[in-house]
Amino acid sequence: MQEHLRVGIIGAGVLGNALGRLFSQHGYRIVAVASRRLPSARALAQVVDAEAVPAPVQVATGADLILLTLPDDQVAPVVADIARAGGFRPGQSVVHTSGALDLNVLAPAAERGAWTGSLHPFQSAADPDQAVRTLPGSAFGVEAAEPLRGILESIVLRVGGRPLRVTGEMKALYHVAAALASNGAVALFAAAADLLERAGIPPADSRQALLALLGGTLENLSRLGLPRALTGPIARGDEGTVIRHLRALARWAPDLTGLYCELGRTMVALAVEKGSLDGDGAKRILQALSDAEAATCA
Numbered sequence: 001m002q003e004h005l006r007v008g009i010i011g012a013g014v015l016g017n018a019l020g021r022l023f024s025q026h027g028y029r030i031v032a033v034a035s036r037r038l039p040s041a042r043a044l045a046q047v048v049d050a051e052a053v054p055a056p057v058q059v060a061t062g063a064d065l066i067l068l069t070l071p072d073d074q075v076a077p078v079v080a081d082i083a084r085a086g087g088f089r090p091g092q093s094v095v096h097t098s099g100a101l102d103l104n105v106l107a108p109a110a111e112r113g114a115w116t117g118s119l120h121p122f123q124s125a126a127d128p129d130q131a132v133r134t135l136p137g138s139a140f141g142v143e144a145a146e147p148l149r150g151i152l153e154s155i156v157l158r159v160g161g162r163p164l165r166v167t168g169e170m171k172a173l174y175h176v177a178a179a180l181a182s183n184g185a186v187a188l189f190a191a192a193a194d195l196l197e198r199a200g201i202p203p204a205d206s207r208q209a210l211l212a213l214l215g216g217t218l219e220n221l222s223r224l225g226l227p228r229a230l231t232g233p234i235a236r237g238d239e240g241t242v243i244r245h246l247r248a249l250a251r252w253a254p255d256l257t258g259l260y261c262e263l264g265r266t267m268v269a270l271a272v273e274k275g276s277l278d279g280d281g282a283k284r285i286l287q288a289l290s291d292a293e294a295a296t297c298a
């Protein structure tokens with residue numbers, strides 16, 4: 001139904017390339033691409049059969065739906081430039097892809113009668129090829145008023161994604177969830193790899209071991225959900241093992257004690273919910289975690 005939409009892309013980076021290719025594959029017409037560097041715009045324009053233009057305002061004037069796939073900090077200045085140059089008009093849709101910014105950043109477009117919204121892939125896009133594969137099947141946070149919300153939701157469904165409605169007030173909190181699950185998992189992987197290295201395991205072996213472990217964990221999460229996917233000493237109520245962990249950390253990696261204890265408290269809550277840890281066991285483990293933190297800080 002929206003094949004007639006003329007889509008313009010500003011910002012030919014990872015997400016601009018991925019969304020441009022995905023939209024194009026699903027029948028949307030990309031008419032123009034601009035980026036900071038013209039060669040980046042040209043490279044994407046060639047793939048999606050669009051025109052590469054040197055200035056963002058040239059994308060805006062010829063498009064019905066403008067996708068701003070820019071670094072977060074560049075959205076406001078680029079929107080202000082386009083507004084000054086007269087690129088926005090009533091009935092046009094102006095959409096950014098940031099998970100953290102709300103719609104205030106698009107106010108200059110709204111003041112000129114455009115509909116404003118955001119379309120945030122709830123996915124980690126490291127490069128365009130990978131993102132084109134993973135975005136179908138991913139959730140997309142959609143923030144917009146009608147009629148743009150309906151348009152964005154139907155685009156998401158058409159490219160194989162699942163729309164999530166987000167409000168501006170809760171946008172930052174919603175984005176913390178994405179950052180914790182994705183960036184937090186990468187940081188946890190790095191901490192675990194560091195511990196294995198301190199334990200004398202060669203990096204190549206530790207990488208394989210951790211990837212297989214994470215793969216199994218993801219499968220458990222997908223198959224069993226929360227809280228049943230939680231395994232390990234806290235889930236079993238193995239207080240002695242938790243204390244051995246804390247002693248090992250105190251001796252070999254005290255810098256990671258805080259992280260272990262913080263996550264441990266969440267595990268205790270999950271284990272109680274799962275029914276595999278009783279109230280007394282939970283109290284003893286929580287006390288051991290607090291004592292270890294206090295000893296590390298002393």
Ligand SMILES: NC(=O)c1ccc[n+]([C@@H]2O[C@H](COP(=O)([O-])OP(=O)(O)OC[C@H]3O[C@@H](n4cnc5c(N)ncnc54)[C@H](OP(=O)(O)O)[C@@H]3O)[C@@H](O)[C@H]2O)c1
Pocket residue numbers: 010011012013014015016034035036037038040041056068069070071072074078097098099100120121122123124125126
């Ligand atoms: N990557 C992800 O995992 C992901 C996931 C969800 C949402 N997002 C959001 O998507 C947006 C883009 O992220 P990204 O990862 O695609 O970033 P990116 O790879 O850094 O791409 C942004 C592109 O914007 C261009 N650019 C920078 N300043 C510009 C300006 N003033 N005018 C025009 N073009 C400019 C740059 O292109 P040149 O090559 O021309 O310099 C750059 O390649 C961000 O809001 C981000 O929060 C990203």
